Amino acid sequence: MNNKIQIAVLVFTASVVTSGCVSTGEFEKMQTAKNNEINVLQQQMADVERENATLEQQKEALEQQNSATQQQVGSLEQQKAALLEASQQRQQQYDALVQGLSKEVENGQLQVRQYQNMLAVDLAEQIFFSSGRATLKVGGKDVLAKVGEALKGYDNKIIRVVGHTDNVRLAKSLRNTFPTNWELSVARATNVVRYLQEVGIPPERMIASGRGEYDPVDTNDTRQGRQNNRRIEIMLIDKSLESEMTK
Numbered sequence: 001m002n003n004k005i006q007i008a009v010l011v012f013t014a015s016v017v018t019s020g021c022v023s024t025g026e027f028e029k030m031q032t033a034k035n036n037e038i039n040v041l042q043q044q045m046a047d048v049e050r051e052n053a054t055l056e057q058q059k060e061a062l063e064q065q066n067s068a069t070q071q072q073v074g075s076l077e078q079q080k081a082a083l084l085e086a087s088q089q090r091q092q093q094y095d096a097l098v099q100g101l102s103k104e105v106e107n108g109q110l111q112v113r114q115y116q117n118m119l120a121v122d123l124a125e126q127i128f129f130s131s132g133r134a135t136l137k138v139g140g141k142d143v144l145a146k147v148g149e150a151l152k153g154y155d156n157k158i159i160r161v162v163g164h165t166d167n168v169r170l171a172k173s174l175r176n177t178f179p180t181n182w183e184l185s186v187a188r189a190t191n192v193v194r195y196l197q198e199v200g201i202p203p204e205r206m207i208a209s210g211r212g213e214y215d216p217v218d219t220n221d222t223r224q225g226r227q228n229n230r231r232i233e234i235m236l237i238d239k240s241l242e243s244e245m246t247k
Helices: 002-019 024-100 102-106 138-151 181-198 223-229 239-246
Strands: 110-115 118-124 157-164 206-212 231-238
Touching (some): 024 102, 024 118, 102 110, 118 138, 181 231
Parallel strands (some): 157 206
């Protein structure tokens, strides 16, 4: 393009000179003016080319950004679908557990709860243990066997059994066996785990622990509150969250 402009100017100026229409001074002025026009056009063309290059870079960057955004959207959609599926599965597991233990729930022997990524069965302490004791009652064993049957189908769960007490000190006659409520809560949880093993729950799926009086769900200032705090909590936790149980 530049060569064509220069050739056209040369042809024009040559024709002017040969025709004798202008003086040498006028010709030089005309030639200078045309050269200036050529320089302006060349600069404009360069500016356009730089602008085009910039726009191409911006276009490429936007395309990359759009591709990354689409990938993020796809990933979020997958996560959303997985969370929805997990939520539905937990709800189905909760409903099945409640249904399987409906009689015991109605009788107030236990309570089934669902929260976060866990299911929990709270056992009323007075049904399973005598005051200050860790030995399972016969009636408690019957209920616990029913609980064990309900838990057998949850192969993808870790079963954590936690003992809880109120804050009343044990009688002096019991302190040689259980110096504090903490030891009592651990012993109760351990005996529950051992019995669940007897009814067919694999021991490698279970963990026994005790919190003593340090995780109350009610006040210890009333008889009913203390009774609510004395409980055995059986938690069903996804194996993928096993590390969270140590926190």
